[in-house]
Amino acid sequence: MRVLVVEDEKKISDFIKRGLKEEGYAVDAAYDGEEGRFLAKTNTYDLILLDLMLPKIDGLTLCKTLKSEGLQAPVIMLTAKGTVEDKVAGLDSGADDYITKPFAFEELLARMRAILRKKEDRTENTLQISDLVLDLIKHKVTRAGEEVPLTAKEYALLEYLMRNAGSVVTRTMISEHVWDVDFDTFTNVIDVYINYLRNKIDTGHKKKLIHTIRGRGYIIKE
Numbered sequence: 514m515r516v517l518v519v520e521d522e523k524k525i526s527d528f529i530k531r532g533l534k535e536e537g538y539a540v541d542a543a544y545d546g547e548e549g550r551f552l553a554k555t556n557t558y559d560l561i562l563l564d565l566m567l568p569k570i571d572g573l574t575l576c577k578t579l580k581s582e583g584l585q586a587p588v589i590m591l592t593a594k595g596t597v598e599d600k601v602a603g604l605d606s607g608a609d610d611y612i613t614k615p616f617a618f619e620e621l622l623a624r625m626r627a628i629l630r631k632k633e634d635r636t637e638n639t640l641q642i643s644d645l646v647l648d649l650i651k652h653k654v655t656r657a658g659e660e661v662p663l664t665a666k667e668y669a670l671l672e673y674l675m676r677n678a679g680s681v682v683t684r685t686m687i688s689e690h691v692w693d694v695d696f697d698t699f700t701n702v703i704d705v706y707i708n709y710l711r712n713k714i715d716t717g718h719k720k721k722l723i724h725t726i727r728g729r730g731y732i733i734k735e
Contacts, residue, residue: 514629514669515539515557515690519549519575520564520591525614529562529591532618537652537669541694546570553579557689558586559632560625565592565603573606580607587628591616626650640675643735645714645722647675661713666691670706671714674723674733683730707731 516538520526523544530540541556543549546567553561561579565572576588587609592599595613603611609628612621626649640647644657652668654661663671669691674682684703688696696702707723715721724732 514559514672515541515693516625517541517543517549517552517556517558517561517586519543519546519561519567519572521545521567522564525564525591529618529621532622535665536622537665537672539669539691539693546572546575549575550579552694553584553586554582556694559690560629561586561588562591562621563588563608565590565594565599573602576603576606576608587632589621589624589628591621640672640678642675642678642722642733643720645675647672656714656718663710663713667706667709667713671710671733674710674731677733679732679734681726681730681732686730 516533518526518529518533518540520529520542521544526542526544530542533540541552543552547569549563549567550570563572563576567575570578572590572592576590579588588607590603590608590611591614592603592611593614600611610624612624638648638650640649646655648654649672654663654668654671670687673687673690685698687703688698707725711723715723720735722733722735724734726732
Protein backbone atom coordinates (compact mmCIF):
# COMPACT_ATOMS: atom_id res chain seq x y z
CA MET A 514 0.00 0.00 0.00
CA ARG A 515 1.29 3.44 -0.95
CA VAL A 516 0.37 6.43 1.24
CA LEU A 517 0.82 10.17 0.80
CA VAL A 518 1.31 12.23 3.98
CA VAL A 519 0.60 15.96 3.53
CA GLU A 520 1.73 17.59 6.78
CA ASP A 521 3.70 20.84 7.20
CA GLU A 522 5.10 20.00 10.65
CA LYS A 523 8.16 17.97 9.73
CA LYS A 524 8.46 16.31 13.14
CA ILE A 525 4.91 14.95 12.87
CA SER A 526 5.39 14.03 9.22
CA ASP A 527 8.62 12.14 9.95
CA PHE A 528 6.98 10.34 12.89
CA ILE A 529 4.06 9.18 10.74
CA LYS A 530 6.29 8.28 7.79
CA ARG A 531 8.67 6.25 9.96
CA GLY A 532 5.83 4.41 11.68
CA LEU A 533 4.06 3.57 8.42
CA LYS A 534 7.28 2.35 6.82
CA GLU A 535 7.83 0.06 9.80
CA GLU A 536 4.36 -1.36 9.07
CA GLY A 537 5.32 -2.06 5.46
CA TYR A 538 3.68 0.92 3.74
CA ALA A 539 5.40 2.87 0.98
CA VAL A 540 5.19 6.52 2.02
CA ASP A 541 5.70 9.87 0.27
CA ALA A 542 5.58 13.19 2.11
CA ALA A 543 4.56 16.71 1.11
CA TYR A 544 4.95 19.76 3.34
CA ASP A 545 2.47 22.17 1.77
CA GLY A 546 -0.77 22.02 -0.19
CA GLU A 547 0.77 22.73 -3.60
CA GLU A 548 3.32 19.94 -3.25
CA GLY A 549 0.58 17.64 -1.96
CA ARG A 550 -1.60 18.36 -4.97
CA PHE A 551 1.30 17.77 -7.35
CA LEU A 552 2.18 14.39 -5.82
CA ALA A 553 -1.47 13.30 -5.61
CA LYS A 554 -1.98 14.07 -9.31
CA THR A 555 1.37 12.59 -10.38
CA ASN A 556 1.33 9.29 -8.48
CA THR A 557 -1.16 6.60 -7.58
CA TYR A 558 -1.91 6.37 -3.86
CA ASP A 559 -4.05 3.94 -1.89
CA LEU A 560 -4.70 6.53 0.83
CA ILE A 561 -3.87 10.15 1.68
CA LEU A 562 -3.27 11.54 5.19
CA LEU A 563 -4.01 15.24 4.99
CA ASP A 564 -3.35 17.98 7.55
CA LEU A 565 -5.97 20.72 7.73
CA MET A 566 -3.71 23.74 8.34
CA LEU A 567 -1.30 23.79 5.40
CA PRO A 568 0.63 26.63 3.73
CA LYS A 569 -0.13 27.61 0.11
CA ILE A 570 -3.30 25.46 -0.15
CA ASP A 571 -5.18 24.54 3.04
CA GLY A 572 -6.34 20.99 3.63
CA LEU A 573 -10.07 21.63 3.08
CA THR A 574 -9.46 23.35 -0.24
CA LEU A 575 -6.97 20.71 -1.32
CA CYS A 576 -9.35 17.86 -0.49
CA LYS A 577 -12.23 19.51 -2.37
CA THR A 578 -9.98 20.22 -5.36
CA LEU A 579 -8.56 16.70 -5.58
CA LYS A 580 -11.99 15.09 -5.23
CA SER A 581 -13.43 17.40 -7.93
CA GLU A 582 -10.53 16.37 -10.18
CA GLY A 583 -11.43 12.71 -9.80
CA LEU A 584 -9.21 11.55 -6.93
CA GLN A 585 -10.20 7.99 -6.02
CA ALA A 586 -7.92 7.51 -3.00
CA PRO A 587 -9.62 7.86 0.40
CA VAL A 588 -8.53 10.80 2.57
CA ILE A 589 -8.04 10.93 6.35
CA MET A 590 -7.83 14.43 7.83
CA LEU A 591 -5.23 14.93 10.57
CA THR A 592 -5.74 18.15 12.52
CA ALA A 593 -5.62 19.87 15.88
CA LYS A 594 -9.07 21.33 15.21
CA GLY A 595 -11.52 19.05 16.99
CA THR A 596 -14.85 20.85 17.16
CA VAL A 597 -17.95 19.29 15.65
CA GLU A 598 -18.04 22.11 13.08
CA ASP A 599 -14.44 21.39 12.03
CA LYS A 600 -15.14 17.67 11.66
CA VAL A 601 -18.28 18.33 9.62
CA ALA A 602 -16.35 20.72 7.36
CA GLY A 603 -13.62 18.13 6.86
CA LEU A 604 -16.03 15.33 6.01
CA ASP A 605 -18.09 17.61 3.76
CA SER A 606 -14.94 18.49 1.83
CA GLY A 607 -14.70 14.86 0.76
CA ALA A 608 -12.59 13.34 3.54
CA ASP A 609 -13.39 9.76 4.53
CA ASP A 610 -12.34 10.11 8.17
CA TYR A 611 -11.09 12.71 10.63
CA ILE A 612 -8.54 12.24 13.42
CA THR A 613 -7.81 14.93 15.98
CA LYS A 614 -4.22 15.54 17.13
CA PRO A 615 -2.70 14.27 19.28
CA PHE A 616 -3.65 10.71 18.37
CA ALA A 617 -2.38 7.22 19.15
CA PHE A 618 -0.51 5.75 16.19
CA GLU A 619 -2.32 2.44 16.73
CA GLU A 620 -5.64 4.24 16.23
CA LEU A 621 -4.38 5.78 12.98
CA LEU A 622 -3.36 2.34 11.71
CA ALA A 623 -6.73 0.86 12.69
CA ARG A 624 -8.63 3.63 10.90
CA MET A 625 -6.45 3.22 7.83
CA ARG A 626 -7.10 -0.52 7.74
CA ALA A 627 -10.85 0.04 8.14
CA ILE A 628 -10.97 2.54 5.27
CA LEU A 629 -8.82 0.40 3.00
CA ARG A 630 -11.03 -2.63 3.67
CA LYS A 631 -14.09 -0.54 2.89
CA LYS A 632 -12.48 0.78 -0.30
CA GLU A 633 -11.84 -2.74 -1.52
CA ASP A 634 -15.19 -4.01 -0.26
CA ARG A 635 -13.37 -6.44 2.04
CA THR A 636 -14.62 -7.58 5.41
CA GLU A 637 -12.14 -10.36 6.09
CA ASN A 638 -8.89 -9.83 7.95
CA THR A 639 -6.87 -12.41 6.01
CA LEU A 640 -5.80 -13.11 2.44
CA GLN A 641 -5.35 -16.73 1.38
CA ILE A 642 -4.02 -18.56 -1.65
CA SER A 643 -3.82 -22.34 -1.34
CA ASP A 644 -2.14 -22.95 2.05
CA LEU A 645 -0.54 -19.49 2.14
CA VAL A 646 -2.31 -17.18 4.61
CA LEU A 647 -1.59 -13.50 5.25
CA ASP A 648 -3.09 -11.96 8.39
CA LEU A 649 -3.76 -8.27 7.67
CA ILE A 650 -4.19 -7.38 11.34
CA LYS A 651 -1.25 -9.20 12.89
CA HIS A 652 1.02 -8.84 9.83
CA LYS A 653 1.70 -12.55 10.09
CA VAL A 654 2.23 -14.97 7.19
CA THR A 655 1.98 -18.76 7.31
CA ARG A 656 2.46 -21.49 4.71
CA ALA A 657 1.00 -24.90 5.49
CA GLY A 658 0.49 -23.74 9.07
CA GLU A 659 4.14 -22.74 9.56
CA GLU A 660 4.96 -19.09 10.18
CA VAL A 661 7.06 -17.43 7.47
CA PRO A 662 9.24 -14.59 8.83
CA LEU A 663 9.25 -11.62 6.44
CA THR A 664 10.76 -8.16 6.50
CA ALA A 665 8.39 -5.19 6.25
CA LYS A 666 9.16 -4.74 2.53
CA GLU A 667 8.79 -8.46 1.79
CA TYR A 668 5.43 -8.42 3.58
CA ALA A 669 4.29 -5.36 1.60
CA LEU A 670 5.27 -7.00 -1.69
CA LEU A 671 3.53 -10.25 -0.80
CA GLU A 672 0.40 -8.39 0.29
CA TYR A 673 0.29 -6.54 -3.03
CA LEU A 674 0.70 -9.78 -4.98
CA MET A 675 -2.02 -11.50 -2.94
CA ARG A 676 -4.44 -8.60 -3.30
CA ASN A 677 -4.00 -9.04 -7.04
CA ALA A 678 -4.00 -12.86 -6.99
CA GLY A 679 -4.54 -14.40 -10.41
CA SER A 680 -3.56 -11.19 -12.22
CA VAL A 681 -0.19 -10.28 -13.66
CA VAL A 682 1.42 -7.30 -11.93
CA THR A 683 4.17 -5.45 -13.78
CA ARG A 684 7.34 -4.05 -12.26
CA THR A 685 5.90 -0.57 -12.77
CA MET A 686 2.74 -1.47 -10.84
CA ILE A 687 4.83 -2.95 -8.03
CA SER A 688 7.11 0.10 -7.84
CA GLU A 689 4.09 2.44 -7.68
CA HIS A 690 2.43 0.60 -4.81
CA VAL A 691 5.24 -0.96 -2.77
CA TRP A 692 8.06 1.58 -3.09
CA ASP A 693 8.04 5.37 -2.64
CA VAL A 694 8.66 8.27 -5.00
CA ASP A 695 12.45 7.99 -4.58
CA PHE A 696 12.56 4.43 -5.94
CA ASP A 697 15.02 3.93 -8.83
CA THR A 698 13.08 1.99 -11.48
CA PHE A 699 16.29 1.10 -13.31
CA THR A 700 17.55 -1.17 -10.53
CA ASN A 701 16.79 -4.88 -10.13
CA VAL A 702 15.54 -4.43 -6.57
CA ILE A 703 12.06 -5.78 -7.39
CA ASP A 704 13.52 -8.96 -8.92
CA VAL A 705 15.70 -9.37 -5.84
CA TYR A 706 12.72 -9.11 -3.49
CA ILE A 707 10.66 -11.49 -5.62
CA ASN A 708 13.49 -14.00 -5.22
CA TYR A 709 13.54 -13.37 -1.46
CA LEU A 710 9.82 -14.18 -1.35
CA ARG A 711 10.20 -17.27 -3.52
CA ASN A 712 12.89 -18.62 -1.21
CA LYS A 713 10.70 -18.06 1.85
CA ILE A 714 7.29 -18.95 0.39
CA ASP A 715 7.89 -21.67 -2.21
CA THR A 716 11.13 -23.41 -1.20
CA GLY A 717 10.37 -26.84 0.22
CA HIS A 718 6.81 -26.90 -1.15
CA LYS A 719 5.77 -28.97 -4.16
CA LYS A 720 3.17 -26.40 -5.23
CA LYS A 721 4.83 -23.15 -6.34
CA LEU A 722 2.71 -20.03 -5.93
CA ILE A 723 4.85 -17.17 -7.23
CA HIS A 724 5.44 -17.20 -10.98
CA THR A 725 7.31 -15.01 -13.46
CA ILE A 726 5.49 -14.09 -16.65
CA ARG A 727 8.34 -13.40 -19.05
CA GLY A 728 8.27 -9.91 -20.50
CA ARG A 729 5.29 -8.88 -18.36
CA GLY A 730 5.81 -9.26 -14.64
CA TYR A 731 4.74 -11.59 -11.83
CA ILE A 732 1.67 -13.44 -10.69
CA ILE A 733 0.72 -15.35 -7.55
CA LYS A 734 -1.79 -18.14 -8.04
CA GLU A 735 -2.57 -21.69 -7.04
